[in-house]
Amino acid sequence: KAGVTQTPRYLIKTRGQQVTLSCSPISGHRSVSWYQQTPGQGLQFLFEYFSETQRNKGNFPGRFSGRQFSNSRSEMNVSTLELGDSALYLCASSLLVNANEQFFGPGTRLTVL
Amino acid sequence: DAKTTQPTSMDCAEGRAANLPCNHSTISGNEYVYWYRQIHSQGPQYIIHGLKNNETNEMASLIITEDRKSSTLILPHATLRDTAVYYCIVLIQGAQKLVFGQGTRLTINP
Numbered sequence: 001k002a003g004v005t006q007t008p009r010y011l012i013k014t015r016g017q018q019v020t021l022s023c024s025p026i027s028g029h030r031s032v033s034w035y036q037q038t039p040g041q042g043l044q045f046l047f048e049y050f051s052e053t054q055r056n057k058g059n060f061p062g063r064f065s066g067r068q069f070s071n072s073r074s075e076m077n078v079s080t081l082e083l084g085d086s087a088l089y090l091c092a093s094s095l096l097v098n099a100n101e102q103f104f105g106p107g108t109r110l111t112v113l
Numbered sequence: 114d115a116k117t118t119q120p121t122s123m124d125c126a127e128g129r130a131a132n133l134p135c136n137h138s139t140i141s142g143n144e145y146v147y148w149y150r151q152i153h154s155q156g157p158q159y160i161i162h163g164l165k166n167n168e169t170n171e172m173a174s175l176i177i178t179e180d181r182k183s184s185t186l187i188l189p190h191a192t193l194r195d196t197a198v199y200y201c202i203v204l205i206q207g208a209q210k211l212v213f214g215q216g217t218r219l220t221i222n223p
Binding site for chain 2: 004043045048091092098102
């Protein structure tokens with residue numbers, strides 16, 4: 001069974017731009033969660049989608065948004081990029097919502113210049 | 114949120130058992146112990162979890178003390194590919210999000 005895939009793997013943007021990241025979950029998994037990981041803050045939860053609906057949300061500004069499609073694939077968008085948005089963005093899928101056993105993708109490394 | 118204490122780093126010889134300790138003295142009765150690891154430049158990987166009984170899967174064994182205040186993750190025959198940061202976390206079922214502490218940086222030496 002194929003794992004979680006994320007595209008692109010690396011991305012360089014400048015301040016003020018917007019970016020869209022994509023995640024394809026493991027086949028059959030209906031929940032997709034997004035996390036931001038930085039050396040200083042560690043792993044921080046952004047939001048979780050299940051059946052095309054946002055079920056949980058972390059403490060991030062409205063510039064961070066997401067959506068999920070009927071095939072469970074998910075996208076995350078960050079508008080008006082700031083230097084502090086530079087991070088590894090991780091997507092994790094699971095069978096059910098609020099599952100503690102999550103399967104992570106390799107991440108998208110975003111650098112904001 | 115992280116209610117666990119782990120050593121910052123550990124070393125282990127290839128082929129030996131790697132024993133990673135974790136203290137969670139304030140764990141409550143409905144909280145599980147979960148272990149994840151993150152190999153450099155990859156996403157975190159689920160390893161194992163348990164409530165109060167010892168658990169074993171194809172990757173590792175988890176030993177939880179009787180009072181549940183500490184646990185040990187055992188990698189029975191460590192390989193170089195097991196070099197990673199290992200995170201011990203305590204969660205109730207359906208906790209909504211994972212919160213990692215600093216973890217233990219395990220280095221497997223040839």
